[in-house]
Amino acid sequence: MTAITKKPENPTAHLTPEDIEQIGVELDAIRQDIIDSRGASDAAYIRRIVRTQRHLELGSRAVLLASLFPPAWVVGTAGLSIAKILENMEIGHNVMHGQWDWMRDPKIHSTTWEWDNASPAEGWKHSHNQIHHTYTNIVGKDNDLGYGIMRVDEGQRWHPLYLLQPMWNFVNACFFEYGIAAYDLELGRNLAVPKDQRPETFKRSARNTLRKIRKQMTKDYVVHPALSGPSFLHTLAANFTANLVRNLWSHSVIMCGHFPEGVETFEKAAIPANETRGEWYLRQMLGSANISGSRAMHLMSGNLSHQIEHHLFPDLPSNRYAEIAPRVRELFEKYDLNYHSAPLPKQVASAWHKVFRLALPNGWLAETTPRNAPKQLAKLYRMTTGGPKVRRALSSAA
Amino acid sequence: MALLDPVRVRNRLAGVAEALTSPLVPADYLDLFAPLRSGTDLRGRIEDVQPETADAATLVIRPGADWAGHVPGQYVRIGIDVDGVREWRAYSLTHGPRADGRISITVKAVPDGKVSTHLVRRARPGTLVHLEQAAGEFVLPPAGGKFLFVTAGSGITPVIGMLRNLFPATDGGVLRPPRSARHDIVVVHVAPSRPDSIFSRDLEALHAAGAIRLVARYDDVHGLLDVDDLATLVPDLTERPTFACGPAGLLDALERHHADAGLELFTEQFRVALVEAGEGGTVHFTQGGAVVEADGATPILVAAEDAGVLMPSGCRMGICYGCVLPMREGTVRDLRTGELTTADPMSSDAGGVPIQTCISAAAGPCHLVH
Numbered sequence: 001m002t003a004i005t006k007k008p009e010n011p012t013a014h015l016t017p018e019d020i021e022q023i024g025v026e027l028d029a030i031r032q033d034i035i036d037s038r039g040a041s042d043a044a045y046i047r048r049i050v051r052t053q054r055h056l057e058l059g060s061r062a063v064l065l066a067s068l069f070p071p072a073w074v075v076g077t078a079g080l081s082i083a084k085i086l087e088n089m090e091i092g093h094n095v096m097h098g099q100w101d102w103m104r105d106p107k108i109h110s111t112t113w114e115w116d117n118a119s120p121a122e123g124w125k126h127s128h129n130q131i132h133h134t135y136t137n138i139v140g141k142d143n144d145l146g147y148g149i150m151r152v153d154e155g156q157r158w159h160p161l162y163l164l165q166p167m168w169n170f171v172n173a174c175f176f177e178y179g180i181a182a183y184d185l186e187l188g189r190n191l192a193v194p195k196d197q198r199p200e201t202f203k204r205s206a207r208n209t210l211r212k213i214r215k216q217m218t219k220d221y222v223v224h225p226a227l228s229g230p231s232f233l234h235t236l237a238a239n240f241t242a243n244l245v246r247n248l249w250s251h252s253v254i255m256c257g258h259f260p261e262g263v264e265t266f267e268k269a270a271i272p273a274n275e276t277r278g279e280w281y282l283r284q285m286l287g288s289a290n291i292s293g294s295r296a297m298h299l300m301s302g303n304l305s306h307q308i309e310h311h312l313f314p315d316l317p318s319n320r321y322a323e324i325a326p327r328v329r330e331l332f333e334k335y336d337l338n339y340h341s342a343p344l345p346k347q348v349a350s351a352w353h354k355v356f357r358l359a360l361p362n363g364w365l366a367e368t369t370p371r372n373a374p375k376q377l378a379k380l381y382r383m384t385t386g387g388p389k390v391r392r393a394l395s396s397a398a
Numbered sequence: 399m400a401l402l403d404p405v406r407v408r409n410r411l412a413g414v415a416e417a418l419t420s421p422l423v424p425a426d427y428l429d430l431f432a433p434l435r436s437g438t439d440l441r442g443r444i445e446d447v448q449p450e451t452a453d454a455a456t457l458v459i460r461p462g463a464d465w466a467g468h469v470p471g472q473y474v475r476i477g478i479d480v481d482g483v484r485e486w487r488a489y490s491l492t493h494g495p496r497a498d499g500r501i502s503i504t505v506k507a508v509p510d511g512k513v514s515t516h517l518v519r520r521a522r523p524g525t526l527v528h529l530e531q532a533a534g535e536f537v538l539p540p541a542g543g544k545f546l547f548v549t550a551g552s553g554i555t556p557v558i559g560m561l562r563n564l565f566p567a568t569d570g571g572v573l574r575p576p577r578s579a580r581h582d583i584v585v586v587h588v589a590p591s592r593p594d595s596i597f598s599r600d601l602e603a604l605h606a607a608g609a610i611r612l613v614a615r616y617d618d619v620h621g622l623l624d625v626d627d628l629a630t631l632v633p634d635l636t637e638r639p640t641f642a643c644g645p646a647g648l649l650d651a652l653e654r655h656h657a658d659a660g661l662e663l664f665t666e667q668f669r670v671a672l673v674e675a676g677e678g679g680t681v682h683f684t685q686g687g688a689v690v691e692a693d694g695a696t697p698i699l700v701a702a703e704d705a706g707v708l709m710p711s712g713c714r715m716g717i718c719y720g721c722v723l724p725m726r727e728g729t730v731r732d733l734r735t736g737e738l739t740t741a742d743p744m745s746s747d748a749g750g751v752p753i754q755t756c757i758s759a760a761a762g763p764c765h766l767v768h
């Protein structure tokens with residue numbers, strides 16, 4: 001999709017600056033209500049989730065000690081997959097956002113939490129909390145948009161390499177935790193620099209990440225299988241599967257947050273240097289999409305199914321997003337804005353559609369019909385094999 | 399042979415457990431089942447809550463296996479979740495070391511007191527609390543001698559700990575074991591009225607058994623205590639080093655009185671004098687050593703950066719927590735809500751209270767760990 005300011009019809013054009021500031025005031029009031037009522041039952045909630053997750057992980061790993069027996073393999077793998085998803089999504093992501101810092105419990109705190117993921121907490125908090133949440137959906141500033149390896153906006157010039165983007169996206173989904181680690185390290189950018197000129201901070205983070213990955217691997221692929229004795233290979237496969245399931249799931253949920261068709265992106269140049277709180281809120285409102293579904297789905301998505309609420313209030317406890325969602329939705333309606341929400345399969349399909357669409361030159365997918373397909377394919381072939389001049393000529397002809 | 403060396407076997411097993419529980423530690427799982435075991439963070443379980451007066455209660459706590467014991471008169475810092483928020487407060491231990499290994503504190507609910515009200519009115523047996531090892535210098539010299547205790551209100555708590563240790567109460571009455579034979583003790587206890595007075599019956603029993611001499615002064619009967627009357631109430635005052643615990647007003651008066659008279663005085667204070675949150679203040683950075691003047695309207699982050707301090711930061715608008723620093727001491731104002739957050743070494747987590755510097759302004763002097 002095109003950055004909002006380049007669209008023929010800007011979906012915020014009907015809002016006056018006063019409207020935008022009023023939106024900010026109303027959202028601040030919602031936020032304050034939750035902060036004022038945060039208390040013992042919220043604390044009990046997160047402790048219960050942490051406790052449940054730990055029991056589930058211990059139990060599943062114990063069952064997997066006998067993973068030679070197919071039922072044990074199935075039960076253990078399912079349990080461990082769920083445990084890993086809970087740990088990354090509802091617990092890790094949200095704790096590291098500082099959602100539970102108000103409890104002042106050093107054991108459940110953004111500054112001390114380390115999660116079951118290849119990327120160390122430190123680097124993730126920087127790239128996710130500081131960059132992504134501050135510069136949400138600003139093309140070129142928010143690397144979460146395509147993780148710097150994908151074409152996410154019509155405004156980015158098309159290149160034949162982008163034809164591989166769907167495959168890339170799938171590989172990234174399977175090994176998502178390593179994708180995140182690479183992206184938190186800004187690996188691409190840093191590897192482009194000659195070895196002796198890479199910044200000290202990068203080298204240190206890279207060492208930390210490698211150490212973390214080694215520990216994660218040792219746990220899942222050496223120690224736990226070894227303790228399973230004759231079930232060694234089965235447990236190894238179970239752990240690999242659990243990591244794969246977790247990766248695919250979290251990748252899908254996260255893609256749904258900002259990538260479905262209709263979610264707005266923004267131009268770097270169009271964001272005022274002194275963006276007001278209201279303007280920032282508005283950008284979050286338009287740049288996020290929700291997933292509708294059952295309570296179990298919300299839990300397993302770490303309440304990122306309430307992506308809009310999460311982006312408005314990233315530091316409010318996740319268990320409260322469901323409660324404020326109706327109020328937020330009302331506000332969208334009041335100001336005639338599109339509250340983007342759909343069931344999981346629909347959002348996933350929509351996000352993948354966009355991946356495919358942008359893998360191709362602008363407009364190509366929309367213009368292609370069964371009748372003109374041969375002609376379109378020939379054009380695509382010429383654009384792929386020709387140089388930049390050919391591409392420019394053909395895309396402007398479209 | 400070397401393979402079966404128990405120390406090496408244990409280390410090996412610990413190594414395996416650590417590898418298996420990474421990125422957490424084995425304790426994170428063991429704590430699910432045995433929170434009071436040795437080798438983990440010190441905790442305790444409230445086993446009994448006994449009312450003392452209308453607004454005071456004694457909590458009997460089973461401390462974790464690593465509890466190192468205490469000397470009567472010392473206090474313990476307790477961390478408890480009130481409305482989901484971990485709060486730390488100090489409470490004097492009100493028994494000597496007990497045969498059953500448990501410890502006790504006696505809490506008076508102060509009006510609007512967050513923790514004291516919670517402990518007295520809502521704490522239930524079974525609740526886990528966090529503990530630190532006992533600390534404090536307010537203890538009797540073991541050699542014995544002649545002493546005067548001056549206590550007011552809940553200031554009786556460290557003293558009752560010492561007295562119960564010296565003169566244990568049993569069903570058969572107050573005991574006077576040989577270890578307390580060399581102690582000659584007078585207690586001047588001040589309280590608004592007798593029914594309000596925690597441990598008045600214990601003190602009277604000790605007095606009746608001849609273990610101590612009690613001079614009880616109830617405001618409603620005797621009027622407010624004037625420290626100049628001490629010499630009359632305790633004729634051999636000059637022979638008795640004084641141990642005093644009570645409100646700041648009484649302790650200040652005693653301080654002046656004893657300094658003038660050249661008498662020895664040891665005090666225990668329950669309240670740290672807090673600065674009234676004012677307009678801005680001086681920010682001290684404990685590690686870098688920087689000192690920054692910040693006004694009450696500027697985020698500490700900005701004031702510090704303007705002064706050249708390298709600060710962690712992120713969104714600079716209060717959402718990412720990239721700027722959080724622990725505050726050891728002081729008060730800051732949340733620029734968004736006006737809410738005040740205070741840290742003092744006595745009642746905050748030992749690591750300090752984390753604050754977001756990008757939305758916090760100094761409200762008086764504060765000390766940040768950075």
Ligand SMILES: Cc1cc2nc3c(=O)[nH]c(=O)nc-3n(C[C@H](O)[C@H](O)[C@H](O)COP(=O)(O)OP(=O)(O)OC[C@H]3O[C@@H](n4cnc5c(N)ncnc54)[C@H](O)[C@@H]3O)c2cc1C
Pocket residue numbers: 473487488489490491503504505506507508509510511512513514515552555556666667668669670744
């Ligand atoms: C070494 C030490 C030993 C202590 N031992 C005991 C003890 O044995 N028993 C005991 O009950 N307390 C004891 N205290 C006091 C205790 O730590 C708390 O300060 C007290 O319980 C009040 O905490 P709160 O959270 O209820 O009040 P807060 O919510 O912190 O304060 C609420 C209001 O009460 C005022 N206030 C705070 N403390 C007191 C106080 N002590 N008296 C009257 N008003 C107060 C505050 O200024 C404020 O206005 C001890 C303190 C220290 C430093």
Ligand code: FES
Pocket residue numbers: 710711712713714715716717718719720721722754755756757
């Ligand atoms: S810099 Fe982000 S919360 Fe302060």
